[in-house]
Amino acid sequence: MRSRVICNALAPEAREALGRLGRIQRYPRGTTLVWEGEDSRIVANLLSGVLKLSSSTADGKEQILGVAYPSDFVGRLFAPVASYRVTALTDVEVCLFSRTAFEAFAREHPALEHALLEHTLADLDRAHAQLLDLGRRSASARVAAFLLDLSQRLAEARCAAAGGDGQPLDSFDLPLDRQQIADLTGLAIETVSRTLQKFHRAGIIALAGRRHVEIRDRARLATIAEA
Amino acid sequence: MRSRVICNALAPEAREALGRLGRIQRYPRGTTLVWEGEDSRIVANLLSGVLKLSSSTADGKEQILGVAYPSDFVGRLFAPVASYRVTALTDVEVCLFSRTAFEAFAREHPALEHALLEHTLADLDRAHAQLLDLGRRSASARVAAFLLDLSQRLAEARCAAAGGDGQPLDSFDLPLDRQQIADLTGLAIETVSRTLQKFHRAGIIALAGRRHVEIRDRARLATIAEA
DNA sequence: CGACTAATTGAGTCGCTTCAATAAGCGTGG
DNA sequence: CCACGCTTATTGAAGCGACTCAATTAGTCG
Secondary structure: OOOOOHHHHOOHHHHHHHHHHOEEEEEOOOOEEEOOOOEOOEEEEEEEOOEEEEEEOOOOOEEEEEEEOOOOEEOOOOOOEOOOEEEEOOOEEEEEEEHHHHHHHHHHOHHHHHHHHHHHHHHHHHHHHHHHHHHHOOHHHHHHHHHHHHHHHHHHHHHHHHOOOOOOOOEEEOOOOHHHHHHHHOOOHHHHHHHHHHHHHOOOEEEEOOOEEEEOOHHHHHHHHHO | OOOOOHHHHOOHHHHHHHHHHOEEEEEOOOOEEEOOOOEOOEEEEEEEOOEEEEEEOOOOOEEEEEEEOOOOEEOOOOOOEOOOEEEEOOOEEEEEEEHHHHHHHHHHOHHHHHHHHHHHHHHHHHHHHHHHHHHHOOHHHHHHHHHHHHHHHHHHHHHHHHOOOOOOOOEEEOOOOHHHHHHHHOOOHHHHHHHHHHHHHOOOEEEEOOOEEEEOOHHHHHHHHHO
């Protein structure tokens, strides 16, 4: 598996030049970095923390389109307006770039555009998987798939950062609260809660506190996620 | 708006070289060009007709991830296996490439990779819009959005091909049957039928035969699609 | 420890699905 | 050109999964 960090595609000197273009910035949890519909002025590389990408209907119902973990690239290149909102789910640290400056730099560095293309294709695959979930799967399947995907991606992020082994984690803290899980899975908050409790009672997962989850029977969870 | 055809990004001589790499192929309606999960050996440029990209759950429920129109690029670059099925909804004519050969060519032609990146970002935007639909909108809103999107994209495809004006069409034939509309919108076929009839009775659209649709009140349709 | 927020639980409703039957569209052959 | 048969679409009735509204409980933080 190749590096998930965009700028690793670049030669050291180019990477340094790119580094000079961006600036490190921290935001507290809850901050919205980009609003949907507003000018798309910035793009960013997530260094630490978790971001949500979301969009909402005219009557205010929110749908989370994706969640970004450390090493992920976020922002809409080559479009004048942002099509989704970007909000910090935890305190975050990002490397910010002006969109146009980044685009100009990318034009000069085909390897970077190549890395962006691969990254975007991976995002598209994830969006497709989520489409199948939202369109055709039951509440239980969606919640199960969410837990499985989260454990995988948290492991990957840890791996990219501190160099773990990349094995999916069985015990972790949810970066999202119940409402956000509901917004991601397209369910009501009560349905998420009931489903989680049902898994808990069935011994498939263990819940401790509001945020902690332990996957006790990954195979069963995978079966539920399939159908 | 820039050209929607990938290879227009290339200089004439490069375009000709790419042309020699591909081969024109026709398939009758109903043919599956790529199966999900099988080796991703080919990619293609759609010349005429309509393709559906779909995926399904273990228990056989299908979800259409997207629909491709003339000038669209289809196939999963840089991945060993295809993540979705590609099926011809009408008779189609495509320009086929070996995936690996196309990738190698793209490496040599940054302008092509750039065009692919923009194309993929547009696909991602569409997937995001569909996520919001499936996760948070009612059956009526989904069907209305489908009709509006279709009229827009048919006009664009016509524009790219024959050089029309690109205005959304008010009268057109559906390239999908009711079941396929259901698979695209994540609804049951009966719900699609009922919704279409409801729009018809309300004078928002006119229906003739199985496939023909005429949008009579685009504004009202847009309002319904919003909520 | 107390106050506030987040999560859980219960009851009732609604929208969509499912199952079943009818009707319409369309190609075929007489 | 029309009758026939097959496929596709429509319509109806019933059921259920997830939502909504409301109340209770559990966590968390000062």
